[in-house]
Amino acid sequence: MLLADRPPTADLKKERLRWRELLKIPQTWGVIVARTFTDPVWFFITDWFPIYLIAKGFDLRGSLIAVWVPFIAADLGNFAGGAATGYLIKRGWPVGKSRKAVVMAGGFGMMLLIPTIFTSNLYVITALFALATFFYASFSTIAHVLPTDLFPSHLVASVSGLGGTGSGLGTIAAFFLVGRLADAHRAAATHSFDSVLVAGGLIPFAGMLLVLLLVRNNAATERGFARRI
Secondary structure, three states, rough: HHHHHHHHHOOOOOOOOHHHHOOOOOOHHHHHHHHHHHHHHHHHHHHHHHHHHHOOOOOOHHHHHHHHHHHHHHHHHHHHHHHHHHHHHHHHOHHHHHHHHHHHHHHHHHHHHHHHOOOOHHHHHHHHHHHHHHHHHOOOOOOOHHHHHHHHHHHHHHHHHHHHHHHHHHHHHHHHHHHHHHHHHHOOOOOHHHHHHHHHHHHHHHHHHHHHHHHHOOHHHHHOOOOOO
């Protein structure tokens, strides 16, 4: 069903739901998971990527291209996520199916962080990080529009806020764990982010699976608390 074909908000229940009630709706958790399982990976890359390159033995003075390429790729991914869903919708795909296609691509694409632990080639590492951030940004674009797709207008802000809260808490937890890991390696005179990168590839993939599981038509859809998608 296209967005333009959906019933107007007036046709949906106007009941104001508290956050406790919103958390009982599976689609709400789909929105929360979409951001909680992906945003921490992005913030790790933005803050720790140069340190990761140093840990791999690179001199940043000669590796500046590797530092900014993933960010350009993320910018392109933001545009690509929206453009891809728009293209699929024009081809006749339902909104939900087109959104989930980009979510799936994002989940698989972010796993490209994992192969970086097996190479010391700067160009390969840069390309893999760039592809991973491209797919992250595409996934993130859909994560931000899911509340609008799934909920009537009077609930969108609340659900978006819950998603942002999950993102913030997930990022705080991730940075705490990464910091502890870095301290442990420093104490042992070793430098390795291999386990972090494996987690950074697998956690968004798990998030993708949970989004596909949670963002489905169910009883909440029939009650008007979530839209059909």
